[in-house]
Amino acid sequence: MIPTALTIDPTLAHPSGSEHAFGRLETSRGCLPLASLSVVAHVHGLEVATELHQTFINHTGAPIEAVYIFPLPDRAAVHAFRMQVRDRIVDGVIDERGRARDVYEHAIAAGQRAAIAEEDRPGVFTLRVGNLLPGEHVVITLRTVGLLPIEDGEVTWAFPLVVAPRFIPGIPLDDEQAGTGTASDTDRVPDASRISPPVLLPGFASPVRLSLAVTIDGAGLPVAGLRSSLHEVHAAPDGRGWRVELRPGERLDRDFILRWTLGGAALHSAAVWAPDADGEGATAMITVVPPVGAAAQARPRDVVLVLDRSGSMGGWKMVAARRAAARIVDTLGERDRFAVLAFDDRVESPPSLGSQLVPAGDRNRFRAVEYLAQVQERGGTELALPLELATRMLAGRDDRDRVLVLVTDGQVGNEDELLRRHAAHLQHVRVFTLGIDQAVNAAFLRRLAAVGGGACELVESEERLDEVMAKIHRRIATPVLVDVSVHGDGLDLATQAPRRLPAVFAGAPLVLHVRWRGRPRPGAAIELRGRLPAGTEYTQRIHLDSARPGAALAQSWARAHIRDLEDRYAAHPGDRTRIERAILAVSLRHQVLSRFTAFVAVDREIANPGGSPRTITQPVEQPAGWGEEQFGSLGGSTGASPVFGATTFGFVGAADPAAPPPAPILSPTARSGPKVVGAISLGRAGAAPPRSQVLRGRAAPAPAAPGRVSKQESVDGAGIDAGPYLARLLDVADDLLRARSGTPAAQLAVARLLELLEDLRTVGLDALAARLAPIAERLRAALSTADLLQTLHDAVTALRELAGKKNGPPPSPPRQRKGFWR
Known part of the structure; x- marks a missing residue:
């Protein structure tokens, strides 16, 4: 199916005789509107400020409206929006989403250039740029701020570059579609057409120029072990830190993931605060480094392992998921009990173990691993039933740790429905999600983990799996600190984010934000309380210091608080009016985008008298590691009309169906032999030797x-x-x-x-x-x-x-x- 948005005056054609251009998607007058995407980020300690520049060019002979469905980091707060046409610059304003849409539609009808940015999911956005004249180009700039996760001294910056196709369950609706995407809206995903961009077939010339640069300042702590896991990069010293740039020619088909160590031995608990610009309130960011050396005998555990075997998990992802599941089973002890659920649009358990918790003895663990070794991908991603079965198994006894581990790529479109159905039950277990993909739905997996007070880990390659498994072992074990709460000494604490503080595990600092009215008095402190594994009370007193100038603490708190409110909105339908008002108030006060607000920019100049531009929805790249057979698995639930999360665009014969499936992409270096590119070792005088450079090519090993x-x-x-x-x-x-x-x-x-x-x-x-x-x-x-x-x-x-x-x-x-x- 090709949406009508692309069957207007522009047509699909390719220049004859041009071997390099074969398969490129073009109109009768040129390429599609998105010409380039530029990402510029600045990291200071654990804070990152990012500018995203999107350049659109109208190659057709008539005015157009360009529509682009794109991702951003789900933890980031979008706080600024700008449209530039030639020398004309228009700063966007944030407003309630309905009013912002009215402003945009009226401007387009009046012939004015306009742009609007809306959030459809945490991390998934739709941009519309209207009344772009033939030959004209416009640059859209979005600014974000956010915090980076750190564990065992390693910092991760992940910037998503493509919205992957998602499983869309339900019966298609006959009403007008909510968006211009390729999936039909359904009774279970009423906005499916807003999160399903058309997808180019593999092998096409890259339609978008991509550039990405990030500067890293350790904020007084040494930066080492810098490495990019999926892209080739170039790094050079830059003042107090490093500057990393993406190799030219890379495609928007997988997440950009950069990791480095940040003075792990020097990290300590701290709290910094900053006043609001209007002086009415203040925000503090608290970093809690967990106590160590307080381990106690681990409590027996009930663990339910839920493994996604749907069609989108094909290839290296299925191999990695099976390995991860087997490793988790192998870590269980004789006092533990466990169950394994493998799901697509059906749910299965190992026949020899049944669908109940069984003791984790050697025989049962062997049977489970034996079953996992033969699991293959198939079907759609119906996650509701396995979550229901898992929470039912884990209900009851409080003398055991109750743990749910979900291994999946998270590519579902009915996230709110799942939270609504299962949030109440997930609050009574610890939920850990392991996301496996090069374009994983990280926002949804973090939402699930947050509801269950657990954590999310991401695996973008089989190599990364070995590194992550050590963390998973710790996470499903007894935490270092539980029942964590925050109290203010001389402060009237109003709100904290996240609302539910998770259990704290060794090596994984907890970062949270708190708000209060007025300014803290001199010498004010934050008191952290919790309970150690042995049951004894734990208290840590952290004095407040002033944050560095320019630190965006209020925006970071607003984004985290809005994320909590949006999850409550999905989980509690009866209280939606009050929660929506609260989201609007926070979003508008702190100028941070949410699902109930939008940024809109309108140029006063009349560019297209009469309005009515033609709409073109920008196709996106096929996610790296996905094959065409995986798109065919994104159908709707049994008994409903098939609903596909993506339509591929291209010419018949552009991809050879008889060709063998591509080899798993483990890293940039795996493509080019044993040279080390994208794994950069950073040394510094007087410091400990940097991490080793791991050769990802399989050269023959030398004798030991x-x-x-x-x-x-x-x-x-x-x-x-x-x-x-x-x-x-x-x-x-x-x-x-x-x-x-x-x-x-x-x-x-x-x-x-x-x-x-x-x-x-x-x-x-x-x-x-x-x-x-x-x-x-x-x-x-x-x-x-x-x-x-x-x-x-x-x-x-x-x-x-x-x-x-x-x-x-x-x-x-x-x-x-x-x-x-x-």
Whole structure:
């Protein structure tokens, strides 16, 4: 199906005889309207400010309205909007969504240029630019601010670049469609046409020029271990930090993900505040670094593992999901109980285990892993029933930790319906979501995890899976701190975000915002209260400091608070009027976009007398790693008319259906052999050696030196790649080197070493585990002794020797490649 928006005067054609242009989507006068997208970001500590520039050009012979459905980070607050046509600049204003639409429609009818930006989902937006004249170009600028997550000292900046197709359940509606997308609105997803952009077939020339640059300032903490997991990048020192730029020619078909370490050993609990511009209130951001060394005997757990086996999970995603599920099952102990649910538009359990919780003994775990090994993708993503079954299994006993783990790509369109049906039950269990995709629906998975007081982890490649599993092990174990609450000493705290504070786990700082009226008095403090695993009360007092000038604390709080309110709006239909008023009040006061507001910009000049421009909806790239068979699996529920979340555009024969499926894309370097591009090691004088550069190409390993372990280690005749585990071993060595006697950093580093030891035994790297065990035991015994410093030094030497690294001086920063931009 090709929507009428593209069957106007422009036609689909390709220039004959142009091999490079074959398959490119063009009109009779040129390409589609979106010409380029530019992202410029500035990171200071854990805060990121981003400018997104979208350039539209009208190549047709008549005025047009360009429609673009695009993603943004779901944690970010959109607080500014601008339209520029030639030398004319119009700053957008935020208003209630209905009024903003009226302003836009009246301007278009009057022949004025206008633009409107609306949020349809957390992280999914629709932009319309109308009355763009032939040959004219317009630049739309959006500004966002937000916070970056940090865990084990590693910061992640993920910027989504494509809205992936989603499963749209329900019966199509006969009413006028809400948007110009390719999916029909249904009784279960009444705005499906607003979240389903048309999709180009694979192999087409990239229709949009993409540029992306980010500067990273550690705010006084050292930046190291910088790496891009899905794109090739160029990094260079820039003043107090680094500047990272995307290689030219990259496509908008997967998320951009950049990670780095930020002085992990130096992080500590802190609170900073800033007044509102009008002086009526103030906002504080509180960073709580969890206590370590307070571990207690873990409580027995009831764990329900819910695995997505729908059609969109095909290829490397299904392989990674099976591996993740099997690893989670292997971590369970004899006192635990578990169940496995695999779902598409049906729900299945291992036949030998049934659909109830069973003891996690060796036999049952083996049966579950055996079942998971043969699970294949099929069908649609009907998530409601497995969530209902899982919460029903976990209802009841309070003497056990109740944990729900969801492994999926999250590509569903009925997010609000799912929250409405299941939010009340999910509040009584800890929910952990593992998102597997290169264009994952992270916003929805974070919403589910937040309702359950858990956390969300993202996996964009099989390589990343090995790194994430250590975190998953910790997350489904007993947390370090539970029942967390915040109290003000001399402050009248009004609101906190997130509304429900999650349990706190080792290595994962908790970041929250609080609001109050007026200014805090000198010496004011925030008191954090919670409960340790053993049941004892825990209190931490954090003094307030002034935030740096320009810190956007109020906007960050507003976005987090609006996200809480939007989830409550979805979950409590009877209270929607009051919640909608609250969302509007926060959005308008703090100039932050929400689902009930919109930014609109109107140029006073009459450009197209009479109005009525022709609408063109911009097609987007097919998500990387998706095949055509995955689009066919996005149909509606059984008994309903098929509803497809995406329509592909292109010429017959542009993609060869007989061609073998593409190999899983693990990283940029996997495409070009064993060279290291996109994994950048940053060294600095006097600092600990940087993380190792992990070669993602599979070059033949060199023989291991005596006492060292090769990256390919054979156990019981099976070849196992030890590379990711050796990389983690070097990370732990760096953490130990940065630690000091008696500090929590040493305890956390030792805890990570013990987790690594457990992982090695789980996957069968017994020889490496046997060599590592004595080192870990000596460190654990030395934590409370005066010999800790010497033991740390000896352990660092032994760990590096074990991983095959000589103990020399730190390497110099990499030389810049002069010909990179050629």
